Amino acid sequence: MTKLTYRFQEGKKEWKDLLGGKGANLCEMTNLDLPVPNGFIISTDACKNYLAQEEKTLSKGLIAEINFQVKELETLTNKSFGIGLNPLLVSVRSGAKYSMPGMMDTILNLGLNDETVYALAEITQNKDFAFQCYCRFIQMFADVVYNIPAENFGAIPTGTKEKSDWENIISNYQKIFARATGRKFPQDAFEQLQIAVEAVFSSWNNQRAKVYRRIHNISDNLGTAVTIQQMVFGNYSENSGTGVMFTRNPATGEKGVYGEYLLKAQGEDIVAGIKTPEPICTLQEKMPDVYAELIEIAMQLEKHYCDMQDVEFTIEAGKLYMLQTRNGKRTPQAAVAIAYDLMKEGVISEETLINRLDEEMIAQLMHPSFTNDAKKKAAIVRGLPASPGAAVGQVAFTAKAAKEMSDKGSQVILVRNETSPEDIEGMSVSEAIVTARGGMTSHAAVVARGMGVCCVVGCEDLQVDEEKGVANFTNGILKTGDFISVDGSSGRIYLGQLALNEAETSAVLEKVLKICDAHATMAVYGNAETPREIKEALLKGAKGIGLARTEHMFFQKERLKMMRELILADDRSRMDEALVYIKEKQKSDFRQMYQILGKLPCTIRLLDPPLHEFLPQDRSELRAIAKELNLNGQEVIAKVKSLAEVNPMLGLRGVRLGITCPEIYQMQVAAIMEAALEISAQEKITITPHIMIPLVGTVKEFRIVKDSCQEVINGLFEKTGTNLPFEIGTMIEIPRACLIADQLAAVADFFSFGTNDLTQLTYGYSRDDAHKFLPTYTHQEILPSDPFQHLDQEGVGKLMRFASENGKQEKESLSVGVCGEVGGDPASIAFIQTLPVDYVSCSPFRIPNARLACAKAAIANKKQLIKL
Template sequence: VTIQAPQTVKFVYRFDEGNASMADLLGGKGSNLCEMARLGLPVPPGFVVSTQVCRDYLTKNQTLPEGLEESIRDNIQLLEKSIGRNFGSTSSPLLVSVRSGARISMPGMMDTILNLGINDQIVEGLASMMGDPRPAYDAYRRFIQIYSEVVMDVKPEPFETVLAVHKEKAGVALDHQLTAEQLQDVVADFKQVTKDATGSEPPSDPWEQLMAAVEAVFRSWNTPRAVFYRDHNKIGHDMGTAVTIMAMVFGNLGPSSGTGVLFTRNPSTGKAQIYGEFLTNAQGEDVVAGVRTPEPIASLKDVMPKCYGLLMELAKNLEIHYSDMQDVEFTIENSRLFLLQTRNAKRTALSAVKTAVDMVDEGLISQSQALLRVDAEEISNLLVPQLSEGISQDALDDRFQARGAPASPGAATGTVCFDATKAAQLAEAGVDVILVRPETKPDDIHGITAAVGVVTSRGGVTSHAAVVTRGLGKPCIVGCEAIQVDLEAGLFTAGGKTVNEGDQISMDGATGSVYAGELEIVSPSLEDLPEAIELLRWADQTRKLGVMANADTPSDAAQALVMGAEGIGLCRTEHMFLDPKRLPSVRQMLLNAEAAEAWRRESNDRIFRAENEPDASQAVRDFYEALDQVREL
């Protein structure tokens, strides 16, 4: 009798086996889903493949460990029993999502595959189960595209071109307006795109799809955009990502279904109100990718009031449970609400400070916790640039071009650039660049990081561009639909006017407004930010080190005192000498310094007075004349 040794390493954890403290092993997304399931919240059933499996896979020549597929199959069986559908079934099919999720949130940097487990036969069963073939074929075409891009490395542009051609042929503007018959044609063309690019169509075997998707998510840990994001945010490269596999719920079943993202407080300002958006008859990727422009979350109250009321209650409970602002993804399937994810929300510096102070006042956290919630650099980011108050409203009206959703505050003026790589190159050369795109993608991270601001013509305040720029403290405007971007021609049109790449524009991330030309930008004062002053007061009560400022000019010193500095620890006087008013006189001094030094030595350090030194050379006279001017200035 052969006795198999028990498996010593656990590869897979059901949602009911984990909790929020297991982020190192299950990733932030997986551990939070486990926590929500533990709290009895409406989470679709699922399980998590651990980060240890990812680390082993990447260090062992990209080979999955023996026994992993068996563990995944066992857990899929449990999923089938839980939800009453079967993976690979043609009559009552179970589709799953395969999602990435590291310990530290990296929004949009790694890959996710939705609607997995579908093929030509299963889509018919899905249509029958849904009672409508349109959402079934919509799920199928989405799967073919995302699987081909993520697993088979097919470029996204051919799919977008095919979809645009079919919409134009059908005479519709939006994806969800395509009929089931039209979507079947899209599916056929999508398969051909993949075959043309790789020599084969996506596999029809659901199990082959699933295991290849798990590997692809592991590989996405080391995509250039993910590596760049970790480098920029000082995140370690060795933690790996978990893979969350959960039953699909569908937001695209019609008007009583939808999907959205909400923040339990405003991530731009910190105001204590629910902030977010949703789309009816859509899937989550539509909101996050910014492909369609969504409705404000408050509109859900009119469309599905019961779901709205439950969502508001759950959002409040999640914030209390985690004692922090939450970023929540949700889907509504035929008027039934599901929570797909919660995580501590990315936020601007202003929002971080206000949220921390307000939560102390509300009794959710202590003063010491509030201090740890706000990074020291965020206080600096708090003083984001703004449009000068000296600019008249008439001047703003004359230059106004378009308005979108204010996704990240701050103002900027710069050169228009439509390409992320070019933006990074121009920034490297010292050019202030505003990146203008229809929407941004995770691969644009290097251009977003280099730009002084970002404007997109599509998307909402929870899209990729909005989330990333808020984390970077850069101004961002999204959903600016009045701007028509033509990437091939290198221009955009707005209000009947054309702006070419290389032209100057200005933007106000607080109001969502875009203006032609350069506008004066100023930095605000800490005196106007009471929550920041309160937070710094708590820091003063806690700290043991003295705080001195690095100040090179009188204005720097004055600002340092306002911000609580106890003195000047470093002053480099050359910055005062290089003031534009003083610079001509300083140059005159430098050009004549050698002659003046020779005169001083010959004169035994005698004080120079022009009226007493008739024999002094012109160079000496010019030096001391410039010196007097510098003293006066």
């Protein structure tokens, strides 16, 4: 029979698949001889077995193992479970492979009943403590197992000033439980335990856990382990308490312990944000010995795990117990800073640093901040800066309202007294999260940091009435739909919509990205053509421009007018006049590009779209254009009608335009080369223009257009008496071009994969219309994902492999790049790394992500080659 339960002494940290993250780390801490309360773990295999059954019940074998482990725990603790003068109480906690804070369920103080509560009161000489624990247990058991809200039972008396009638309180709690469930509160501790384990297993499939897994791309098939652990009591006495501590600041990454604790409280109090905790540094004054031991253990754990740790601890009557350690959730800023510092300290390697970061973190670092002028405005409320960033949006007071507002297109800020796991769907669609209560380790803070969402917690001057949909602050009131601005870096909240700055790359991030560049084997270029975009691409680390789309240069008013003049001209002289005008404008564009880029490579794509895209289709607009250009209205309408195509994306565009209207490409090539010659002479450098002919499907059409371009270039060199190196290549975006890549490579200087069109033409999906059915296809798993966002490796990827390998085989010097949308997608980059590709090119804002993705792909590929 397969073993389904493990004592803490039997496991280790590597067993997260089997024991869950929490359980595996408890085993590791136990084996490090740290003060961990005894316990055992029910494996994820048991959970998967349970969930696979039609009628959900624990197997007889599992029940027997659980009972055996409880007996072993009784022996270790010298306590008895459910009976006797020294009762054993346990916590029952979920623990999946990946940390899912607050998403599943926990039950504390299990083992109390109408008899053992008196035994606990007697042995502790503290009746208030014992009965408070019993009340907590009934509340949590009812909530987790039967979905009875804790507030149905009312607040638990503190018992500090007035003597509580505990017997009557417990009797009322049990009556509430019985009315809601139709059964008496279970008195048998083993029955309690069995029901609790089933509830924790079932919580794997609760709605909030499913939403969390979807947001964080966690598989639904992993299941959760269940940790059964001897209770230690932070609410036992005045010198007892509970806390959460990070070995580094989870918001900024700054080195040094960072956390909070509450005296005379249990762990759920601090995580739920019900009370505002004290900063961990004050524990040094109140309990210096405990503080010193805690710091020593925390540092030992960070060194052991080679990462920032998030530890949970309890102090019972002055004695420290460790309840959990895990790699701490952190903001993207902190993730970069911590990984870099650990690398500099020699704790981790550069490869580990790179693999420890993910591309989404880098993307989140590109988020904006408020302008300095905007921040001069007085804040209406201030709280704790739990997750940095800046956000502007409309207030919603419930998760449901946030989701509904977001679905309608609103930017939403969720404002709550405190969040709970049930709020996850509303939190996930919010630009920022604000809570009136809670600390830096509350549910809102932890989840927001994990999602990279701006968050401010503990806004004590904010009184939120969620039912009425209002929140009062010192000088006013917020209502649903009001605009506010949230600064997660300072904790300030402003009324109205503050102006935002574009995000700036931090010095540490730039150092990390330079390390990435050193490990990458593919370069990262930018897709850009305007001076602003090119500067932005270079600022973000682009090694050149992989795609400058000349059609994007024609949409200024005067240029568009002359482009229309060119298309609609009724005689050669007017056409030539338009070409001269456009050439000078294009030349000015290219001069600016080369001035910014200098010797860095820049691939300029000649005109690609169909000509009709420069013209309106409405007859009244066409008549207005005819009047503006002094042309006959009816003739213009007729000309536009003649240009219309049934399927323009497969019609007169790209290289076909270069053959049927060679004057356009000749004009563009002349502008490119004249600009390059002038800037080369001016800056005393050698620019190598890269001219790309799009949509090639046959060798002959490429030769015709290339020869035409070459003729213009040779004439220019002869006229000026100067020359420059240059390259003429093609965009590989037609399946046929992939299949004849060796023939094309014989005459082309470079290849650049246009994956947008290549995907469109391989699948036969219109890029402009695929949104109508792709969501259905991905939902029904007909396709694993949108192939325009994530490269289709089985089809498009095979064509790219065939083309790049055959092209390089024909011409070793052939440069090969990828400049479609997938050039900035990490999953696609991982595949592209396996091809003989020299660079990827993407939009400027995706360049930092791509730099990290290229480094990770190169490291992974290197490891794979070593294995082979």
